[in-house]
Amino acid sequence: NAGVTQTPKFQVLKTGQSMTLQCAQDMNHNSMYWYRQDPGMGLRLIYYSASEGTTDKGEVPNGYNVSRLNKREFSLRLESAAPSQTSVYFCASSENWGSNEQFFGPGTRLTVL
């Protein structure tokens, strides 16, 4: 039981490049989330998927897209990376949306030059 896994762990991009961050959970959770963590800002919600087949914007969605590929997997895509997207990205999941305990992956440290 691996919990929430994320790939890659580290990534360096040049401005304008694109990439997809992958996330998978093996807890049969319905809801999944993408956060970014920046110094002094705490964690902020980018996008979430309350259930398979649905996605919604969080607090800071600009510059990102997501895909809920199936119940297990939720990917985050940067179409044209910008230095402002340098951050640590965390994926999380919970049994259901809103009231349940969230479990986090180990994070992806992204640097955009």
Add this chain to the structure above:
Amino acid sequence: KQEVTQIPAALSVPEGENLVLNCSFTDSAIYNLQWFRQDPGKGLTSLLLIQSSQREQTSGRLNASLDKSSGRSTLYIAASQPGDSATYLCAVATDKLIFGTGTRLQVFP
């Protein structure tokens, strides 16, 4: 808009001390409050979750309390150890999880 504040931002104590970390929030309409631990360069580990109808939760040397009416939660760590050194985050669940910026704790031998 829900805002979550954690005080102090950093804390350094000798081993063995009992600690209190504070978390305050501006809107009492929450589903639950969750405390996390984050080690440097790592993800978040859930420590305790208190449902809105509960007053406290305990796990080992950790005890978290919740006072919804005053918008406050405390995390009490008994007999602190160097292994407790980490950043502690609280988060309140409304329709989304809103995080505080954390308290960085260092426990020295």
